Every structure is written in structure tokens, then in C-alpha cells.
Amino acid sequence: MRNRNVTAVPAEYFKSVKSELQGTIQEVSYEASSYINISRQLVAKENIAISEAGRETVAGDAIWKRCNVYLPAGYDSSDKDTRYNVMYLLHGVGGSQFEWLSSNGQVDERFILCNLFDNLIAKGDIEPLIVVFPNGRSAHDWTDASFTTEGTNMLGFYYFDYELRHDLIPFIESNYKTYANITDTSPEGILFNRAHRAIAGLSMGGMQALNLIVGGYRYDSTRFTGTESSWNNGLDKTVPAPGMIDLFAFVGAFSNAPTSSEGSVLGASLGSSHHKLQLLYMTCGDADGVAITSYAKSIEGLTEHAGNHLGPFYQVLIKDGFHDFNVWNNGAYNFSRLIFGNSEEYAESDVIRKTL
Numbered sequence: 001m002r003n004r005n006v007t008a009v010p011a012e013y014f015k016s017v018k019s020e021l022q023g024t025i026q027e028v029s030y031e032a033s034s035y036i037n038i039s040r041q042l043v044a045k046e047n048i049a050i051s052e053a054g055r056e057t058v059a060g061d062a063i064w065k066r067c068n069v070y071l072p073a074g075y076d077s078s079d080k081d082t083r084y085n086v087m088y089l090l091h092g093v094g095g096s097q098f099e100w101l102s103s104n105g106q107v108d109e110r111f112i113l114c115n116l117f118d119n120l121i122a123k124g125d126i127e128p129l130i131v132v133f134p135n136g137r138s139a140h141d142w143t144d145a146s147f148t149t150e151g152t153n154m155l156g157f158y159y160f161d162y163e164l165r166h167d168l169i170p171f172i173e174s175n176y177k178t179y180a181n182i183t184d185t186s187p188e189g190i191l192f193n194r195a196h197r198a199i200a201g202l203s204m205g206g207m208q209a210l211n212l213i214v215g216g217y218r219y220d221s222t223r224f225t226g227t228e229s230s231w232n233n234g235l236d237k238t239v240p241a242p243g244m245i246d247l248f249a250f251v252g253a254f255s256n257a258p259t260s261s262e263g264s265v266l267g268a269s270l271g272s273s274h275h276k277l278q279l280l281y282m283t284c285g286d287a288d289g290v291a292i293t294s295y296a297k298s299i300e301g302l303t304e305h306a307g308n309h310l311g312p313f314y315q316v317l318i319k320d321g322f323h324d325f326n327v328w329n330n331g332a333y334n335f336s337r338l339i340f341g342n343s344e345e346y347a348e349s350d351v352i353r354k355t356l
Contacts, residue, residue, distance in 0.1 A: 006316055006354050009333045013119040016108035021122045023072045023114055025101065030171040031062040034162035036139040036152050040224065044162060053159075054218055054239035065135060065142055067168065068097045069176070070114060072121055072128035083179045085129045085340050086172060087198040088164075089332065090136050090205025093157070093257065094145050097135045100202075100332075104325050112325075116333060126336055130176055136201070136208055138163040149234035150221040157204055158219050161212040161241055169197075169247065182247075190246055194275065198339045200252025202328040203291065206282075207257040210298055214251055214277065215243030215269025216261025231258050243269050249278040250339040253298070254331035255291040255323055256282070260298045267305025277306075279338060281314040283331045285321020286355070303351060314338070317355045330356060 016022065034044045042053045043060035050056060076082070091099035101111045108115070120126045135142055139156030148154060173182050179196035181189070201209045210216055217237035222229050227236045237259075253260070270277055280302075284295035299315055316334065321327040 006314065006334045006352070006356070008356050009116070009330055013116050013333065014107050014112050015119075016110045016115050017118045017122045021073045022110070022118050023070050023075070023121070025111070025114065026069045026071065027066055027097075028069060028175075029064050029066050030167060032065045032138065032163050032167045033062040034138060034159070034166050035063055035142070036156045036159055038140055038152060040152060040155060042159060042162070044166070046162075046166060048162070052239065052242060054220075063140060063142075065163075066097060067135060068101060068133040069172070070117060070131035070133070071176075072130070073118070074128065075177070077177065079177065083177050085127065085196045085198070086132060086176075086178050086180065087129055087200070087336065087339070088132045088134060090134065090199070090201025090208050092203035092205060093147055093154075096143075096145055097133045100133050104329070112329065113332065116329065117336070120333070120336060126342070127340065129336070129340075130172075130178065132168070132172055134160075134164070134168055136160050136205055150223050155220055157208060158211070160208055161244055164212075165244060165247065194245075194247055194249045195278070196340070197248050198250035198252070198335070199248050200254065200281070200331065200335050202254045202331070203323065204257045206253035206255055206291075207260040209251050209253045210256055210260050210266055212241050213244045213248055214266045214280070215241060215245070215273070216265050217241070219259045233258065235259055237261075240265070240269070243273060245270065245273045245275045245277055249275075250335075251277060251279070252281040252331060252335040253283075254328045255284045255288055256294055256298055257291060258294045260294045263298050263300040263302035264305050266298060267302040267310070270302075270306040270309045273309055276309045276311060278311040279314070280310060280312075281316070281331070281335045281338060283314075283316040283318065283327060283334075285318045285323065285327045287320050288323045288327070290323040312338075313351045315351065315353045319355055
């Protein structure tokens with residue numbers, strides 16, 4: 001069960017398996033009580049300080065959002081005994097809850113990513129798991145996929161952590177057969193639960209995995225911050241996010257977007273956490289003109305500042321790789337093979353560098 005070597009995706013893993021071994025995709029709706037409203041305020045039921053959120057927090061009605069959920073072959077909602085690990089996969093700036101599926105293409109009339117997970121499970125590389133594909137815009141206009149730095153839809157990317165903690169994870173763990181149970185907030189429960197959750201993302205989703213989960217900065221339009229953009233893209237950092245290492249033990253960032261925080265910031269956040277990140281997997285194409293610089297900057301200084309709060313740290317370059325699904329499928333393939341206890345052969349502080 002411990003296939004720890006990082007490799008290219010075998011070609012046959014993109015092909016479909018027998019029908020009885022195929023997982024299924026469900027699109028489901030859930031209520032989100034945490035989101036950015038039309039006035040750029042943070043709507044939340046919880047008492048969140050302005051110093052943490054970086055903006056006013058107000059009460060408001062919940063909105064309905066949608067996500068996609070991959071259920072492995074044999075999943076039975078009436079089975080009282082079988083439980084599953086959960087991995088959350090986040091999309092890019094112009095994507096949605098469908099990007100990992102429909103934008104990735106199909107083989108044998110099935111989504112490539114479904115074929116990938118079907119094969120990983122059928123061949124015994126990983127245990128059957130649930131994969132959640134959220135829409136990462138925590139905003140009233142979450143269906144707007146346009147790239148407008150002044151839009152609330154863009155701002156919503158930097159506040160997805162509140163929706164994830166207070167809305168999406170509780171929905172998943174109350175409606176599916178998961179090991180993790182977010183209602184158990186005992187010290188033992190927190191340690192158990194985080195060991196059964198993983199999260200990763202591509203491009204903007206990779207930024208979210210770093211800035212919001214490990215702990216980096218939120219961003220907003222310079223029209224509203226009154227500052228200059230260090231990225232020359234109309235966005236500038238505002239306040240640090242608290243991180244969510246208490247909920248996730250495994251994090252992956254694939255071609256993380258330019259607004260990803262520097263490694264020293266991410267490492268310092270880890271170093272001050274009450275919990276240890278059991279695995280961090282970062283990957284990028286070496287010919288990626290969008291993300292190769294932010295990938296390198298988010299690595300630099302991370303291990304030094306994280307101290308003993310970081311387990312194995314994978315840094316994987318894809319030779320001649322661009323900002324595309326060739327890189328991201330490799331990320332999903334290897335990340336899923338390493339999480340949930342499958343990377344134990346390495347020392348806790350190992351940095352594993354590889355070029356594929």
C-alpha cells in the first residue's frame with residue numbers, strides 16, 4: 001500500500017477500468033454561511049475579528065453553492081462500518097468545481113481524473129477515498145469565473161478558508177461515510193480527523209492550499225487597499241490567514257499562483273502552529289511562465305522557518321512542463337499515493353527533490 005516513489009503517471013492509468021470498478025461523480029448543493037457579499041464584507045455566523053479577516057464581518061443569509069464529489073466503486077451510503085479518507089481538490093482562477101473533471105478531458109468516455117483514481121484504487125496503490133471538488137470562490141457571485149481583480153468573485157478566493165471550515169467540511173462529513181468528524185473537537189478527535197483529510201489545488205487553488213491552509217496572506221484589489229501591487233496585477237496582500245493545519249495533515253500545491261506567499265511566511269506560520277504538517281507536496285513545470293517563480297519563492301526558506309512542524313517536503317519539477325494538466329495530473333497522481341500514511345519511509349525532516 002506504500003507506493004512512495006514519485007513517478008510519471010503510467011499511461012494506462014488514464015484509461016477506464018471495468019465498469020464494476022468505476023467510481024461515480026455527484027454534483028451536490030450545500031448552504032454556505034461564510035462568503036464575501038456585494039459590499040466586500042465578510043458574511044459569517046462566527047465572531048471573527050476585523051484584525052483577522054482584514055474587513056468588516058457582518059451577519060447575512062446563507063447562499064447555496066455546489067460542489068462535485070467522487071465516490072469510489074462500492075461506496076454504499078447504508079454501510080455502517082466502512083469509512084473513507086477525503087481529499088479536496090481546488091481549481092484555478094478561471095475554473096469551477098468542474099475544472100479538474102471536464103477541463104481535464106476524457107478517455108473512454110470518462111473523465112480522465114476519474115479514470116486516474118479508479119486505477120489507483122483498483123490496482124491497490126491507494127485505499128478507496130472520497131474526492132471533493134469545490135468551487136473556491138467564497139462570494140455571493142461565486143459562479144462568475146471572470147478574471148477581474150476588482151471583483152468580489154476574485155476576492156472570494158482569499159476567503160475560502162471560512163467556508164471550508166464552517167460550511168463545506170461539515171456538509172461532507174455529515175452526509176458521507178468519512179473517518180473524520182469535524183464535530184469532535186477534543187484533542188484526540190482533532191488529531192484523528194486531520195490525519196484523514198488532505199487538500200491540494202492547481203494554480204489559484206495551489207495558492208489557496210498554501211496561503212489559506214498552511215498560512216499566508218490574503219489579497220485584495222489595490223483599488224481598495226490603496227497600495228501598489230508587487231505583482232503588477234492589481235492585487236496586493238492584506239492580512240495573514242490563520243491557517244488550517246488543525247484540519248489538514250496533508251497539503252499539495254500544483255503550479256501555485258503568483259499571489260502565493262513566500263516560503264519564509266508559510267514556514268513561520270507552520271512553526272507557530274499547534275500541529276505538524278505531515279506532508280507537503282509542491283510541483284511545477286520548469287517551463288511554466290506563470291508559476292515557476294512563485295513556486296520557487298514559496299519553497300525558499302520554508303523548511304528553515306517551519307522547524308520540526310513539517311514532515312516530508314516534496315519538491316517535484318516536471319521537465320518541459322507548462323501550466324497545464326500534464327503537470328497537474330502528475331501532481332494528483334503522486335500526491336494521492338503519498339498521503340494518509342504512505343510516505344513513512346522518509347525521515348520527518350526530509351526534503352525530497354525530483355525532476356520527472
